[in-house]
Amino acid sequence: MNGANESANALELHGLSKRFGALSALSDIKLSVGPGERRAVLGSNGAGKTTLFNCITGDFPPSEGSIRFFGEDITKFPPHERIRRGLRRTYQISLLFTGLSVIDNVYLSCLGVSRGRFSFIRPRRSDALVATAEELTERVNLWDVRDTIVSDLSYGQQRQLEIAMALSGAPRFILFDEPAAGLSPTERRELVDILTNLPSHMGYIIIEHDMDVALRVSDYVTMMHNGRIFKEGKPAEIEEDPEVQALYLGGDDH
Amino acid sequence: MTMEDFTRKIDASIASRQGKKMWIERIPAGYWIVGFILLIMPSFASDFVLFQIFGWTFILGMIATSLMFLAGYGGMVSLAQMTFAGVAGYMVAIFGDSAIDTISQGWPWWVVVPLALLITILFATAIGWLAVRTEGIYTIMITLAIAAAFFYFTRQNYDIFNGFQGFNSVFPPRLFGVNWRQPLPFYYMTLMWAVITFLVALYLSRAPFGLALQGVRDNPRRMAALGFNVTAHRVAAYAFSAIPAGLGGIMLTWQSAQISPGTVSIQPAIDILIIAVVGGLRHPVGAFVGAFLYVLLKTFAVDVLIALGLSGDRFQLLIGLGFLIVVYISDDGLLGIWEKLRASRNRDPLTGERRG
Numbered sequence: 001m002n003g004a005n006e007s008a009n010a011l012e013l014h015g016l017s018k019r020f021g022a023l024s025a026l027s028d029i030k031l032s033v034g035p036g037e038r039r040a041v042l043g044s045n046g047a048g049k050t051t052l053f054n055c056i057t058g059d060f061p062p063s064e065g066s067i068r069f070f071g072e073d074i075t076k077f078p079p080h081e082r083i084r085r086g087l088r089r090t091y092q093i094s095l096l097f098t099g100l101s102v103i104d105n106v107y108l109s110c111l112g113v114s115r116g117r118f119s120f121i122r123p124r125r126s127d128a129l130v131a132t133a134e135e136l137t138e139r140v141n142l143w144d145v146r147d148t149i150v151s152d153l154s155y156g157q158q159r160q161l162e163i164a165m166a167l168s169g170a171p172r173f174i175l176f177d178e179p180a181a182g183l184s185p186t187e188r189r190e191l192v193d194i195l196t197n198l199p200s201h202m203g204y205i206i207i208e209h210d211m212d213v214a215l216r217v218s219d220y221v222t223m224m225h226n227g228r229i230f231k232e233g234k235p236a237e238i239e240e241d242p243e244v245q246a247l248y249l250g251g252d253d254h
Numbered sequence: 255m256t257m258e259d260f261t262r263k264i265d266a267s268i269a270s271r272q273g274k275k276m277w278i279e280r281i282p283a284g285y286w287i288v289g290f291i292l293l294i295m296p297s298f299a300s301d302f303v304l305f306q307i308f309g310w311t312f313i314l315g316m317i318a319t320s321l322m323f324l325a326g327y328g329g330m331v332s333l334a335q336m337t338f339a340g341v342a343g344y345m346v347a348i349f350g351d352s353a354i355d356t357i358s359q360g361w362p363w364w365v366v367v368p369l370a371l372l373i374t375i376l377f378a379t380a381i382g383w384l385a386v387r388t389e390g391i392y393t394i395m396i397t398l399a400i401a402a403a404f405f406y407f408t409r410q411n412y413d414i415f416n417g418f419q420g421f422n423s424v425f426p427p428r429l430f431g432v433n434w435r436q437p438l439p440f441y442y443m444t445l446m447w448a449v450i451t452f453l454v455a456l457y458l459s460r461a462p463f464g465l466a467l468q469g470v471r472d473n474p475r476r477m478a479a480l481g482f483n484v485t486a487h488r489v490a491a492y493a494f495s496a497i498p499a500g501l502g503g504i505m506l507t508w509q510s511a512q513i514s515p516g517t518v519s520i521q522p523a524i525d526i527l528i529i530a531v532v533g534g535l536r537h538p539v540g541a542f543v544g545a546f547l548y549v550l551l552k553t554f555a556v557d558v559l560i561a562l563g564l565s566g567d568r569f570q571l572l573i574g575l576g577f578l579i580v581v582y583i584s585d586d587g588l589l590g591i592w593e594k595l596r597a598s599r600n601r602d603p604l605t606g607e608r609r610g
Contacts, residue, residue, distance in 0.1 A: 057479060083481035095476040097469050108469050111462050112480030118490060119462040165480070 010035045010173045010203045012058070016065035018051055019225075025051040026227045029065070033173075037156065038195075039205045040214040041233070043224035048208045050092060052224070055174045058082050077130060084113055085121050086172030090162040090179055094208075098151040102142050105150055106133040107165050132168065141166040141190060155195030156187040163194060173206040180213045192216055236243035278375055292445060300435035305479050307553065309440050309509055311546045312448035316502035318529040319451050320495040326535035327464055328491045329471030331390075334397040337404045338496045339503025340518030341377050345370035346504050347421035347513050348414065348507035354421050357414065363427035367504060374500035375493050382492025386485055401523040411516040418515025424507050435508060443599045446541065453499045455538035467491055533579050534589025542589050553577055 009032045010252050016029040027050045041049050055062040058079040066075045074082050110129045111117055121178060123130050137146050140160040143160050145153060150161065159179060166174050176195075180188050188210070195206070195217040208214035215221070215235040223231040223244055238244055296304055321335045350366040351356040361369075385396045408415040426434040426443075434443055458464035466487055469477045474484045507513045516522075525548065533544020555569035582591035 059475065059479070078483075079478040080483045083479060087481060093475075093480075094481070095473055097470055097472045100465075100468070104465065108465060108477075109480045111466060112477070112482045116462050117487075119483060122457065122461045133588050134444070169481070198540060253559060 008035075008068070009033060010037065010070060010207070012068040013056070014066045014068070016052075016055060016067065017063050018055055018060065019168050019174075024227055026062070026112060029227075029229060031204060031222065031229065033203060035070070035172075035203055036201050036216045037220065038202045039203075040219060040239070041205055041207050041224060042209075042214060043230070046058075046226075048227040051222055051227075051240055052176055053089055053205075053207070054158055056074035056175060057084075057087065057139040068242045080112075087175070088166040088171040088173070089175035090166045090177055092169075092177040092181065094158045094162055095198075096150050096161060096165075097106075099149065101132055101147050102161060103137055105147040106168060109133075109168040114136060136164040136167055139167070140194060155185035156183050159183060160187070162242065164189070167198075168220070171202060172213055174175045174202065176206040176208075178209060180208055180210045188213060191220050211239070230233065274382070282528075296438050301562055302343070303439040304441040305459035305509075309437075309444045309505075310442035311542065313506045313509065313545075314526070314529055314548060315448055315542035315545035316451045316498045317506075317526050318500035318533065319455050319538055320497075320502070320512055321526055321530040322538055322541045323455055323458075324491055324495050325530065326540075327459065327467045327471065327536075330386065330488060330491070331527070332385065332492070332495075333394055333527060334378075334385075334400050335495065335499045335527045336503075336523040337381075337518055338374050338499035339402045339506060340408075342370045342374040342496075342500035342503035342515065343424075343513040343517065344408065344415060344421075345373050346426045346507055348497070350424065351602045353423035354416050354419075357416055358421065359396060361428075370504060371500045373502070375496045376394040379489060379493040379494030380500075382489040385492065386488035393480050398520070398523070399519070402520060405515055405519045408518060415515075417476055420512060420517075424511055424513060425526065426505075426508040426552040435511070437442060440509065444509075446504065448503055452542065454539050455498075460474065461500060462489075463494075464543070472560050490610060499584040507600045509530075532577050532587045534584075534587035534592075535590055536586050538590045540587055547580075547588065 003142055007024075010030070011033040013029050016026055016031075017024070018026040029048075029052065041052065041116040043049050051060070054060045056067060058074075058077060062075070065075060068074070069082065069085060073084070073154075074085065074087075077170060100108070107129060114129055116129065134143075134146070136158065137246050140163050142157060142164065144159055145157060147187050150158065153161065159182065163176075163179060166176070179195075181193055183191060193211060195204075198204070204219060206214060215238070218235060221233060221238040222229055223238065231238065231241060233241065292308075295308065295588075299308070317335055319338050320338065321332060324330045324332050324335075333544040346366055347354075347445045348357060349359045349361050349369055350363060351360050381397070381400055385393050386399075391502055402459050408420070409418055410419060426440075428434070432438055459468075466477070468480055470482070470484050470487050477487075478484050506517070510517075529544040530541055531544070533542065533545060534540030551573045556567075559565065559569055559572060580587055580591070584594065586593070
């Protein structure tokens with residue numbers, strides 16, 4: 001697949017920087033995530049986590065540095081080309097099609113990476129994309145509300161829809177941007193189940209403020225602070241690290 | 255998926271299939287009534303009504319549908335739709351027959367009509383390629399500039415477009431031995447193409463292309479994050495919109511048997527926008543409703559004023575007033591008014607709740 005290499009790292013960032021005018025949102029980020037690896041990125045607000053995602057998906061081009069996706073240099077690719085190579089993301093602030101139904105949203109996300117994007121023919125019920133969309137809707141527990149217009153969904157349901165859309169069309173690597181934010185405890189448990197039950201070849205990076213969720217669904221943790229990588233380690237190490245505790249977990253009370 | 259889930263899904267799919275009627279049963283009653291009236295119209299309507307009122311309504315409705323498709327589904331307001339129609343009309347005059355035999359090539363209609371449409375699609379693709387890089391008011395400005403440029407170009411170019419005079423005696427082909435410019439054949443010809451345009455626009459709203467276009471309208475950034483090439487989708491929408499606009503332009507040229515710069519000037523370009531907005535952008539029927547109101551006002555405003563004992567030359571004022579009222583009381587033209595009436599009829603007058 002265009003120089004892509006399955007044995008290479010899923011994601012490899014090299015010297016990645018992003019400046020907005022004088023503000024340096026990311027500086028010299030070096031990060032490698034192996035295929036199938038699950039990585040949590042932690043850090044306080046303004047640490048540059050979402051900017052990192054925006055650079056990886058191409059929403060904003062980085063100021064410097066390179067991004068390799070399964071060995072292929074995608075630094076200069078437009079967003080849709082990255083998505084078609086198997087990269088997916090969810091958004092912290094839901095970016096859904098609020099005027100369309102749940103199933104239409106999932107269908108569109110399946111359509112985006114299929115060949116039928118420009119088709120003038122309406123899909124039949126037996127259509128493979130429709131079937132995939134239905135299966136995904138089922139998987140994130142939204143089957144009962146599949147015909148509901150998205151603006152009528154609860155916040156938690158909208159977050160689940162985000163996940164269904166990220167899982168469409170054979171993703172190889174997913175970026176989850178605070179998927180647990182605003183979810184109820186029950187919904188959090190469902191989210192952890194969905195994430196831990198993903199096929200093992202499907203790696204991801206998850207940005208999450210809820211340490212409970214983040215440490216349970218990741219193999220490895222990267223801490224960011226002020227646009228830099230500050231510490232990396234296994235979940236247990238990070239949890240025990242005094243510097244991390246002082247900086248991120250609010251110091252003494254932990 | 256567990257066995258339980260699976261049976262649940264099967265049950266649901268059986269239930270949905272039982273609830274599904276034959277496609278012919280699902281057509282709303284209103285469509286049957288309007289369709290029937292339009293079909294038998296020639297049995298009671300005069301030639302003037304068939305040719306001038308309905309023929310013109312169907313043609314303008316098709317051109318307005320091309321705008322409804324771009325603006326309603328795609329969120330792109332274009333003032334170039336009349337220009338697309340004009341390009342097709344000019345091409346028919348240039349490659350086909352007209353009184354200007356020094357320019358007109360006199361090729362047979364089955365070459366000329368497809369060629370005219372093809373050139374219009376290419377033209378629209380180029381315009382779309384320019385226009386989709388902009389948003390909102392800037393799209394309007396770019397397409398307005400293109401409409402103006404094409405108008406002045408046709409007026410000043412004598413080698414191809416025959417300048418100010420344009421082309422006259424541009425007649426439809428005598429297919430099946432019928433003179434298609436006679437009111438009755440012309441009525442059915444324009445009706446047929448209007449119905450096709452309407453049904454295709456309606457059908458596309460739920461087809462992948464149309465659905466993706468609505469996604470692009472609502473959230474272009476998210477569409478890119480789903481793997482869609484937003485720019486390509488928008489350009490394709492422009493190219494597609496050239497087909498109903500081009501067909502409308504060809505029939506408009508046949509109807510008046512001429513095309514000249516006046517057909518593609520700024521005023522008609524704006525009229526198409528007025529028709530689409532006054533009719534309503536959320537459904538393809540709006541384009542035809544708007545066109546009907548426009549044609550009625552254009553044709554009868556003078557008579558109404560004279561009947562009221564006023565001077566006839568203030569008829570533009572009456573037209574403007576009519577449009578102003580529609581836009582003022584509704585957020586989506588005449589369709590919006592219709593929706594409001596229907597919603598209030600379905601509401602219980604005491605509690606204001608929606609009835610089952």
